[in-house]
Amino acid sequence: MKRQVPLVLVLLFGLFMIFQYFVPHESSEWVYEFLLDWIYIIGIFALALGIWSLYVVSVDKVKTRKHDWGYSYVTLAGLFGMILFGFTARHGDEWGWYLIFVACVLLTVIMSVQAMAARINKGLPLGLAGLFLLGAVLIAVFDDTWSFYFYTQEGLQSTMFRAFFDYIMMPILATIFSLLAFFIASAAYRAFRARNLLASLLLIAALIVMMRFFPYFGENVGEFIARVSSWLMNVPNLAAQRAIIIGVGLGIVATALKVILGIERGYMGKG
Amino acid sequence: MSRTAVIVFAGVVALFVVSWMVKAMVLADVSETNIVDAFMVTVAAFLTLAIYSFLYKDNPYYKFAEHLFVGVSAAFWMVQGFWTTIVGNLLPRLSEGLATWFQQPYQGGGYDLGVFVFPYSIMYWIPVILGSLLLMRLSPQGGWLSRWPLALIVGTTAGLNFVRYLRSDFIVQVAATFVPLFGRDPHPWQGFGHFFSNLDLSASGQFVALLSNWVIFIGVFCGLIYFFFSKEHTGAFGKASRVGIWILMITFGASFGYTVMGRISLLVGRLTFLFRDWLGLIS
Amino acid sequence: MRFLFGLTVILALLLGASVSAQTEPPVTDSVADSVEVPAIPPPAPVTDLKALDTDDDHGHSVTLTWTKSVDAQTGQNTVNGHQIFRWYPAMMDSLAGVDSLKNMRQDIQRAQSANSVFRRALGVAEDALEDLTSGGRGFDALRFTVATPQDDSTFVLDRAFVEQALRDTVATMTTHLPLLPDSIKGLQASFEAAIERLTEAHQAYPEGGSWNLVGLAAKGDTSFVNSGNKDPMSGDFIKDFTDLYYRVDVVTIDETIRTESAIVGPVQSEGQWFNGGRFPVFWAVIIFGFLTMYFVSRARKGDDLYVRPLAGIEAVDDAIGRATEMGRPILYVLGLGTAADVATIASFTVLGRVAKQVAEYQTELIVPTYDPIVMSVAQEVVKSSYLDAGRPDDYKENTVFFVTNLQFAYVAAVNGIMLRELPATNIYMGKFFAESLLLAETGALAGSIQIAGTDEIAQIPFFIVACDYTLIGEELYAASAYLGREPILLGSLKAQDWAKAAVIVLGIVGLVAANLEWGFAKTFLEYFHVTN
Missing domain, CATH: 1.10.287 (Helix Hairpins)
Known part of the structure; x- marks a missing residue:
C-alpha cells in the first residue's frame, strides 16, 4: 500500500499524459488543463512545508548554539515581520502604534525561541514573551490607525510590505546578481x-x-x-x-x- | 567582539545616521515623507554595500544581509502565494460561500456531460486534499501519504516531458541536421572545377556556406559519439569522440565569452544606484 | 464628493444596464452591391471554395480552401485581398445573433467586477461614516479631494454635507449590492441558454441572420483557418456540431468594389481523437519505449552491459573519502529545478548514492534546497539511504532543509554555508541558471573539490571553468543510472546509445536524401516533419 499506490499513480498519470498528447479532443484537453492547475495548487501548499523547515532549522541553530546562531534571529524577524506586513495595513497616513505593535510581535517570537533554547532560567524569556504578547494584543485592540486583513488583499499593498520589497529584497537581489x-x-x-x-x-x-x-x-x-x-x-x-x-x-x-x-x-x- | 569590530560597527552606524540625515535634507524639497524615504534609501544602500563586502571576505554585515534576505524572501513568496493563488484563484472556485467571504467573484460552472453537469468545484477540491496530504509529512505516522501528491506531480510531468522532449530535442533536431553539403539554391553545385575557379571567400559566399554545413554535420555526429556510454572510446571511434569534445569546448568558450559582456552591465546598473540614487553624485 | 456622486451614478447605470435588455439595430454588412459605376472593374470571384472541419485539433475551427480568382496576381491583377464572412443567425427576436452574446458576456464581466469594486467601496464608506460619527477620526483626516469649480464661486464642504453623502452612499449600496449577485446569475443563465440554442438557431439559415466578417487573407492566399474559441465566455466562440456557412469575397483596393464567392455550407466543426500530425512522435514513442524495455529486460536477466567509466562519476566516490579524511562535510546542491524536472529526478538518484556512502563513512552531509517539494523528496531519499547503510539512527532531520524560494537569496545562503562550514566537497547536480557561477566560484575560492552536472547548456561553461569535474548534459543522466548501481537502470543507457546510433544512420540517409533529389528523398524528409 505504502509503495504500490504511488507507483500505480505515477504509471497512470504518466501514461495519461503521453496519451493525451496524441488526442487533441476537448475532453483530453480539459483533464490536461486541470492536472496542470493541480500541480500548481499543490505547490502552494508545499510552501508551508518550506516555511516550517526554515523555522525549525533556525530555532534549532539557536538551541544548539551552532556558530552564528544569533543571525537566525534576523531570519526569523524577517520571516515573521514580512508575514505580518502581508496581513495588516494602515488606514491612512498616520502611523499610530503600528511599528510598536510589529516590534512587540517580533520580540514575542524571539523571546519564545529564546525560552525554548534556554536550558536554565526559562522563566525570564518566557515572562518577557508574555509581556510583549500582551502589549501586542492591547495595541491590536485599542489602536485603530491600522487593522488586520484576513480576507482581502490590502496587505499586499500596505506601505511596509511594499517598502520591504522595494528597499530590502530588490536591492539585495540586484546586488547579488551584479x-x-x-x-x-x-x-x-x-x-x-x-x-x-x-x-x-x-x-x-x-x-x-x-x-x-x-x-x-x-x-x-x-x-x-x-x-x-x-x-x-x-x-x-x-x-x-x-x-x-x-x-x-x-x-x-x-x-x-x-x-x-x-x-x-x-x-x-x-x- | 573585538575592539576593531566595535569601532567598525560604530563607524557604520555613524555613517548610516549621517547618510540618513543628509538624504532627508536633500529630499525635503521633493517629498513630504522625506524622513522615511531617506531612511529606506539608506537601508537599501547599506544592504548593497553589505553584500559587496562579501567580495573581501565573509563578515557580520554580509551575514546580516544574507539572513534578512532569506527570511524576507521566504515570507514574501508565502504571502504572495496565499493572496494571489489561494485567495485569488483557488477559493473562488471551491464554493460560493468561500468566494463571498473573501469578497471574490465566484467562478463556478460545470462541464456538461449530457447526463448531468459535472461541477468544476470538485476538480479543485482534489488538489486541496492532495495538498493537505503533502503536509502529512510533518506527522510521524502519516508521512507515507505525502507520496501520493508527489506521485501525481512526478507522473504527470514525466509523461509530459517524455513526449515533449522526444519531439523538440530529438525529432526536430534530427530533421534540422539534414543540411545540403553540396550546393543548393542560391548556389547550385556545378562541379569541383567551377567551385574552385570561382572560390568566393566572403561571408555570404558558397565556400563559407558549405564549410559551415560541413562543420555542423561533423560537429553533430562527433558530439553524439562523445556521448556514447556503452562503447569504449578507442580507435576511430575514440578519435571522433575527441573531435566531439573539442567542438564542445569551443562552444563553451564562445558562450562563456559572450556572457561575460552581459554580466558587466549588471554591475553598471548597481553602481548607478549607489552613485545616483543614494549619493547623488551623478545625474 | 465627485467620487461619491460618480459612484452613485455608475451604480445606477450599471444596474440599469445589466437588468434591462439592450436593443441594438441589427448589424448590416458593408457589402456594397449597389455601387453604380465602378472605376475598377469587379474582379472574378474565387472558385472551388471548400469548407472542412480543421483536422487534428480540438474542434471549434473550420478550414476554408479555394482557387485564386483569375484576377489575383494574373489577369487584370486587381485583387487586393480576401475577406472571409460567416453567417450569424438572428437568435433572439430583436437581436442580431452573436452580437447579443458578446454584449451579454461583457455585461456579466462588468457586473462581476462591479460586484467586488462595490463591496470594497461600501467597506470604505461605512468605515468613514463610523469614524465621522463616533469622532474616531477628525473631519480633516477623511481627506477628500475637492475640486474647486472653475468659476471661482465658493464651494463649502461642510461636515453635515459629507455625513449626509456618506449616509446616502451606504444606503444606496446596501440596498443594491445584494441584487448584484442575482443579476449576475440571471445574466449567466440567459447566456448559457442562448449558447444552448445556438445550434438550433443556425438551422434557420438563410432566414434572418447576417453575414459577418471573420477574417482577412492576403491576395496570394488560397486557404484560411477560422479558428474559434472553445470557451463561450471568451471572444469568438464557434460551437461544435453546428451548421456553419461561409463566403469569401475578393476585394480590390477600393473595398467597395468586390465580388462574392458562392456560399459553402453547412459545415460542422468537431474535435478529433487522434492527432495525425504527430505521427513521427508516435512512432518514436513506440520505438524508444520498445528499445528501453528490451534492454531493461536483458539487464534484468543478468546480461553484462558495459558502460565506459566517466571521470566525474568516479570523482564522487573519491570526494566522499577525501571529506571523511579531512573531517569536513559534503555539500550537495540540487539546483533550482522542481521535483518534476527530470534533471532533478536524476539528481535524487545521485544524492541517494552519495548519502549512502556518507552514512557508511559517517561524514556530515548538508543539502540546502530551493523548492519545498524537492526538500521533502530529498529528505525521503537521504533517510532511506541511511537506512540502507544500516545507520538509521545517524540520520538527522535537518540534513536536508529549505532555504527560500528566491534564486539569489538561495545563492546568498549557500555561499554563506560554503564559507562557514568549509565543506570538503561541493556537488551540484540538477537544473542551474545564472547562479551557477556564483556558487561554483565561491566554492572554488573556499578550496573545496567541486563536481557539477547539469543539462542547462548555457551554464555548463561556468561549471567547466570553476569545477574540478563537470558532467556535461546527458552525462548527468548517465551518472544517475551508473551511480544507482542497479543493472536495470543501465539498460536504458544502452537504449539511449541505440537511439543516438539511429540518429547518425538516419542523419546520413537524410543527408543523402537532402542532397540528391531522389523521389524517395522527399517522402523520407516528410517522416520527420511534425505538424501541429
Whole structure:
C-alpha cells in the first residue's frame, strides 16, 4: 500500500499524459488543463512545508548554539515581520502604534525561541514573551490607525510590505546578481591558466568572442574578429548545442520513461 | 567582539545616521515623507554595500544581509502565494460561500456531460486534499501519504516531458541536421572545377556556406559519439569522440565569452544606484 | 464628493444596464452591391471554395480552401485581398445573433467586477461614516479631494454635507449590492441558454441572420483557418456540431468594389481523437519505449552491459573519502529545478548514492534546497539511504532543509554555508541558471573539490571553468543510472546509445536524401516533419 499506490499513480498519470498528447479532443484537453492547475495548487501548499523547515532549522541553530546562531534571529524577524506586513495595513497616513505593535510581535517570537533554547532560567524569556504578547494584543485592540486583513488583499499593498520589497529584497537581489560581474572576472582568470588542450580551446574561443567588444583593433582586424566570432556563435556552437540537446533529450526521455514504468524510483525513498 | 569590530560597527552606524540625515535634507524639497524615504534609501544602500563586502571576505554585515534576505524572501513568496493563488484563484472556485467571504467573484460552472453537469468545484477540491496530504509529512505516522501528491506531480510531468522532449530535442533536431553539403539554391553545385575557379571567400559566399554545413554535420555526429556510454572510446571511434569534445569546448568558450559582456552591465546598473540614487553624485 | 456622486451614478447605470435588455439595430454588412459605376472593374470571384472541419485539433475551427480568382496576381491583377464572412443567425427576436452574446458576456464581466469594486467601496464608506460619527477620526483626516469649480464661486464642504453623502452612499449600496449577485446569475443563465440554442438557431439559415466578417487573407492566399474559441465566455466562440456557412469575397483596393464567392455550407466543426500530425512522435514513442524495455529486460536477466567509466562519476566516490579524511562535510546542491524536472529526478538518484556512502563513512552531509517539494523528496531519499547503510539512527532531520524560494537569496545562503562550514566537497547536480557561477566560484575560492552536472547548456561553461569535474548534459543522466548501481537502470543507457546510433544512420540517409533529389528523398524528409 505504502509503495504500490504511488507507483500505480505515477504509471497512470504518466501514461495519461503521453496519451493525451496524441488526442487533441476537448475532453483530453480539459483533464490536461486541470492536472496542470493541480500541480500548481499543490505547490502552494508545499510552501508551508518550506516555511516550517526554515523555522525549525533556525530555532534549532539557536538551541544548539551552532556558530552564528544569533543571525537566525534576523531570519526569523524577517520571516515573521514580512508575514505580518502581508496581513495588516494602515488606514491612512498616520502611523499610530503600528511599528510598536510589529516590534512587540517580533520580540514575542524571539523571546519564545529564546525560552525554548534556554536550558536554565526559562522563566525570564518566557515572562518577557508574555509581556510583549500582551502589549501586542492591547495595541491590536485599542489602536485603530491600522487593522488586520484576513480576507482581502490590502496587505499586499500596505506601505511596509511594499517598502520591504522595494528597499530590502530588490536591492539585495540586484546586488547579488551584479556580483556575477566580479565572479566572472575571477572565473576568466581561472580559465586563463589553461592546463590542457581542452581548456586552451575554451579559452581561445572565449577570447575571440570577447575581443569583438574591444574597440582597439582598427577597422579591418575588428571586422575580421567580429566575423569569426559570429561564425563561432552560429556554426560550431549550433553543432555542439544540437549534439548536447539530442543527448539531453534522450536522457530526459529515458529517465521519464523509467520513472513512469517504475524502474527509476530513487526519488521516492524506500521506507 | 573585538575592539576593531566595535569601532567598525560604530563607524557604520555613524555613517548610516549621517547618510540618513543628509538624504532627508536633500529630499525635503521633493517629498513630504522625506524622513522615511531617506531612511529606506539608506537601508537599501547599506544592504548593497553589505553584500559587496562579501567580495573581501565573509563578515557580520554580509551575514546580516544574507539572513534578512532569506527570511524576507521566504515570507514574501508565502504571502504572495496565499493572496494571489489561494485567495485569488483557488477559493473562488471551491464554493460560493468561500468566494463571498473573501469578497471574490465566484467562478463556478460545470462541464456538461449530457447526463448531468459535472461541477468544476470538485476538480479543485482534489488538489486541496492532495495538498493537505503533502503536509502529512510533518506527522510521524502519516508521512507515507505525502507520496501520493508527489506521485501525481512526478507522473504527470514525466509523461509530459517524455513526449515533449522526444519531439523538440530529438525529432526536430534530427530533421534540422539534414543540411545540403553540396550546393543548393542560391548556389547550385556545378562541379569541383567551377567551385574552385570561382572560390568566393566572403561571408555570404558558397565556400563559407558549405564549410559551415560541413562543420555542423561533423560537429553533430562527433558530439553524439562523445556521448556514447556503452562503447569504449578507442580507435576511430575514440578519435571522433575527441573531435566531439573539442567542438564542445569551443562552444563553451564562445558562450562563456559572450556572457561575460552581459554580466558587466549588471554591475553598471548597481553602481548607478549607489552613485545616483543614494549619493547623488551623478545625474 | 465627485467620487461619491460618480459612484452613485455608475451604480445606477450599471444596474440599469445589466437588468434591462439592450436593443441594438441589427448589424448590416458593408457589402456594397449597389455601387453604380465602378472605376475598377469587379474582379472574378474565387472558385472551388471548400469548407472542412480543421483536422487534428480540438474542434471549434473550420478550414476554408479555394482557387485564386483569375484576377489575383494574373489577369487584370486587381485583387487586393480576401475577406472571409460567416453567417450569424438572428437568435433572439430583436437581436442580431452573436452580437447579443458578446454584449451579454461583457455585461456579466462588468457586473462581476462591479460586484467586488462595490463591496470594497461600501467597506470604505461605512468605515468613514463610523469614524465621522463616533469622532474616531477628525473631519480633516477623511481627506477628500475637492475640486474647486472653475468659476471661482465658493464651494463649502461642510461636515453635515459629507455625513449626509456618506449616509446616502451606504444606503444606496446596501440596498443594491445584494441584487448584484442575482443579476449576475440571471445574466449567466440567459447566456448559457442562448449558447444552448445556438445550434438550433443556425438551422434557420438563410432566414434572418447576417453575414459577418471573420477574417482577412492576403491576395496570394488560397486557404484560411477560422479558428474559434472553445470557451463561450471568451471572444469568438464557434460551437461544435453546428451548421456553419461561409463566403469569401475578393476585394480590390477600393473595398467597395468586390465580388462574392458562392456560399459553402453547412459545415460542422468537431474535435478529433487522434492527432495525425504527430505521427513521427508516435512512432518514436513506440520505438524508444520498445528499445528501453528490451534492454531493461536483458539487464534484468543478468546480461553484462558495459558502460565506459566517466571521470566525474568516479570523482564522487573519491570526494566522499577525501571529506571523511579531512573531517569536513559534503555539500550537495540540487539546483533550482522542481521535483518534476527530470534533471532533478536524476539528481535524487545521485544524492541517494552519495548519502549512502556518507552514512557508511559517517561524514556530515548538508543539502540546502530551493523548492519545498524537492526538500521533502530529498529528505525521503537521504533517510532511506541511511537506512540502507544500516545507520538509521545517524540520520538527522535537518540534513536536508529549505532555504527560500528566491534564486539569489538561495545563492546568498549557500555561499554563506560554503564559507562557514568549509565543506570538503561541493556537488551540484540538477537544473542551474545564472547562479551557477556564483556558487561554483565561491566554492572554488573556499578550496573545496567541486563536481557539477547539469543539462542547462548555457551554464555548463561556468561549471567547466570553476569545477574540478563537470558532467556535461546527458552525462548527468548517465551518472544517475551508473551511480544507482542497479543493472536495470543501465539498460536504458544502452537504449539511449541505440537511439543516438539511429540518429547518425538516419542523419546520413537524410543527408543523402537532402542532397540528391531522389523521389524517395522527399517522402523520407516528410517522416520527420511534425505538424501541429
